[in-house]
Amino acid sequence: MNERYFGREPSDGAARAPSGSARRTGAGSVRRTAPGHITMNWRGRPLASHEVIVQTIAATTTRTGLRVHAELDTSAYDTGVKVSDRQMDALPLDRHDWHGDWNYTLRPQEYDQISDAPDPFDRPSPDLAWLCHPALTGLPAPQWDALIATLMTLHDQQRETSLNQRRGHRPRLTAPGTGRRPVLTLADRLLATILHQRLALPQVAIAALFSVRPETINKRIRDIRQLLDQAGHAIPPGPHRLASLDDFSALATAAGITASEIKTAC
Numbered sequence: 365m366n367e368r369y370f371g372r373e374p375s376d377g378a379a380r381a382p383s384g385s386a387r388r389t390g391a392g393s394v395r396r397t398a399p400g401h402i403t404m405n406w407r408g409r410p411l412a413s414h415e416v417i418v419q420t421i422a423a424t425t426t427r428t429g430l431r432v433h434a435e436l437d438t439s440a441y442d443t444g445v446k447v448s449d450r451q452m453d454a455l456p457l458d459r460h461d462w463h464g465d466w467n468y469t470l471r472p473q474e475y476d477q478i479s480d481a482p483d484p485f486d487r488p489s490p491d492l493a494w495l496c497h498p499a500l501t502g503l504p505a506p507q508w509d510a511l512i513a514t515l516m517t518l519h520d521q522q523r524e525t526s527l528n529q530r531r532g533h534r535p536r537l538t539a540p541g542t543g544r545r546p547v548l549t550l551a552d553r554l555l556a557t558i559l560h561q562r563l564a565l566p567q568v569a570i571a572a573l574f575s576v577r578p579e580t581i582n583k584r585i586r587d588i589r590q591l592l593d594q595a596g597h598a599i600p601p602g603p604h605r606l607a608s609l610d611d612f613s614a615l616a617t618a619a620g621i622t623a624s625e626i627k628t629a630c
Contacts, residue, residue, distance in 0.1 A: 401424050401425075401426055401430065402420075402421050402424045402432070405420060405421075405423065405424045406420040406421075414436050415436075418434045418435065418436050419434075421434035422434040454476055455470065455475060456470065456471040456475050457469065457470055457471070458471065485516070485550050485551075486549070486550060487549060487551050488549060489548070489549060489552055492552055492555060492574065495555045495559070496508060496551075496555065497616075497619065499616075499620075500559070500619070500621075501555070501562070502558070502599075502600070502602055511554070511597060512550065512551055512554065514595045515550060515554065515588070515591045515592070515595060518591045518595060522590075522591070547576055547580060548574065548576065548580070548584055552574065552584075553584040553585070553587065553588045554588055556570050556574060556581055556584060556588075557585045557588040557589065559573075559612075560581075560585055561599040561601070562599050562600070562601060563604055563605065563606045563612070563615075564601075565606045565611075565612055566607070566608075567581045569606075569608055573609060573612070
């Protein structure tokens with residue numbers, strides 16, 4: 365069952381109640397200005413049917429002039445849909461001073477739609493793409509693309525073999541590519557390995573640059589090293605040895621890496 369209810373008060377603010385103060389089943393379009401009053405209105409009344417629920421919601425009023433319109437929504441909606449932090453942050457919201465996570469006004473204006481689909485595994489994450497610059501990797505774009513293509517093939521083979529062993533060689537139950545979203549793409553992992561091996565940038569500094577834990581960087585560098593060994597590719601030391609992110613920033617600035625190059629480096 366999906367319930368839609370809309371509460372309107374003299375003010376223009378829209379608020380969402382904290383979890384547990386009101387209930388609705390399924391997914392629907394809800395403007396949560398009145399869940400607490402609705403809950404008090406149906407307190408102690410058996411909710412024996414959809415009609416009773418809708419009528420009880422619609423009968424809710426307050427001394428400040430709240431009026432509620434309610435109707436039964438019989439449409440079907442996908443379940444288990446999650447809204448990511450990135451998608452939530454993209455909404456044109458004005459959060460209220462009091463419990464802004466629960467109370468906010470959604471402005472009726474156009475905004476950039478944020479996709480929560482995983483980043484392509486053979487491409488760097490958008491905020492790390494600038495690291496692909498040849499001045500940092502030592503690899504021109506064609507060589508980078510060829511190396512990533514080789515490592516992708518080896519990674520897929522290695523992953524499938526590992527999963528097959530973990531399944532006890534039983535048939536796969538889910539489609540390839542499903543499952544938990546990876547923290548770092550394969551390209552991100554290769555970049556981390558190059559920064560460490562070519563420029564000697566400490567793993568702690570790389571972890572801060574990639575916004576992950578040092579343990580994650582350590583494990584992913586080990587994984588990439590195995591793939592590089594299989595591919596017969598060695599990462600030679602570069603002309604610079606960096607000890608900190610300040611050194612790395614200075615090198616990037618000296619190489620003329622600017623914001624306009626971030627999306628075109630790879």
